[in-house]
Amino acid sequence: MDHRGLDEDGYFERDGSLGRIQPEFAGLVAAARGRLAEAYGNRLHSAYLYGSVPRGTARPGRSDLDLLIALHREPSDEDRDTAEVLGRGLDQDFPQIDGVGILLYGKERLLSEPERHDLGWFLACLCTPLLGADLAEHLPRYRPDSLLARETNGDLAALLPRWRARFQAASEPAEFRRMSRFFSRHLVRTAFTLVMPEWNGWTSDLAESAEVFGRYYPRRAAQLREAAAVALDPVEDPAVVRRYLDDLGPWLAAEYEARHGTKTPRPAV
Known part of the structure; x- marks a missing residue:
C-alpha cells in the first residue's frame, strides 16, 4: 500500500x-x-x-x-x-x-x-x-496540514524582492545557473506544499511534486514540470530565471497566501 x-x-x-x-x-x-x-x-x-x-x-x-x-x-x-x-x-x-x-x-x-x-x-x-x-x-510528530504548509513556504512573497535583486546584480553564466537551480527547487517545493494538505502525503521527488501539483492546477502543470527539470539540470539562460520572477513566482505567492495564509513573522536573530 x-x-x-x-x-x-x-x-x-x-x-x-x-x-x-x-x-x-x-x-x-x-x-x-x-x-x-x-x-x-x-x-x-x-x-x-x-x-x-x-x-x-x-x-x-x-x-x-x-x-x-x-x-x-x-x-x-x-x-x-x-x-x-x-x-x-x-x-x-x-x-x-x-x-x-x-x-x-x-x-x-x-x-x-x-x-x-x-x-x-x-x-x-x-x-x-x-x-x-x-x-x-x-520535536513532535507532524501531519501534512495547512499549518505546516503555511509555516514552511508561506513567505514566498517576501522572498521574491530579494530574488529579483540577486538577479539584477548577476552577470556571469555561472550565477544564472546557480539561481536557476535554487529558484526552481524552491518554487517546485512551494507548489507541492500548496496542494500537500489536499493530497495528504509527502514526496521529496521534484518530478513527482510537479506531477501532483499539476493534478490540481492543470494550467500550470507544464510550467512546473519544466521547473522540476531545471532543478535537476540547471541552465545558464537568464530568461528562464526571469520567467520565475515575472510570472510563476508572483502567481504562486498570491495563490499560496489565499489558500494557507502568510508565514508567521520570526523574531530577529
Whole structure:
C-alpha cells in the first residue's frame, strides 16, 4: 500500500537514512563527518544530511551535498566562515558532487516554538542524523496540514524582492545557473506544499511534486514540470530565471497566501 510518505497513523515518516547512501558517496559522507567534528569541536551539537544523498537518489557529478549543522549556541561569523571553508573543501575534493550547501543554526532556535512547524519539522522529517544526539527526539510528530504548509513556504512573497535583486546584480553564466537551480527547487517545493494538505502525503521527488501539483492546477502543470527539470539540470539562460520572477513566482505567492495564509513573522536573530 502506498502511504505517500506517511506512516499508518498519517504522520510523516523520516525522509532518508544512512543505509540508503550509494557506494559512490560513502567516502564523501565519511569525510564530511570527520571534517565537521574537527572543524567545530565542542561547539557542535549535531549534524545532519538531507537531500538526494541520504535518499539514495544522488547522481554522481551532478547532485550536491546538503548538510544541516546544529551548534550549542547561535552561530558566529567565524562559525559561518568555517562552514564556507568546509563546504568549499568537500566540493573540491570530491568530484562526485556539484556543490555543497550548509545550513547552520543554534540548537535552541531549531527547537523553538516559532520554528516548530518550519525548521523543527525540516529537521525531524527531512534530515538524517550524521553526528551527535538527534534533536528530533525533542520535536513532535507532524501531519501534512495547512499549518505546516503555511509555516514552511508561506513567505514566498517576501522572498521574491530579494530574488529579483540577486538577479539584477548577476552577470556571469555561472550565477544564472546557480539561481536557476535554487529558484526552481524552491518554487517546485512551494507548489507541492500548496496542494500537500489536499493530497495528504509527502514526496521529496521534484518530478513527482510537479506531477501532483499539476493534478490540481492543470494550467500550470507544464510550467512546473519544466521547473522540476531545471532543478535537476540547471541552465545558464537568464530568461528562464526571469520567467520565475515575472510570472510563476508572483502567481504562486498570491495563490499560496489565499489558500494557507502568510508565514508567521520570526523574531530577529
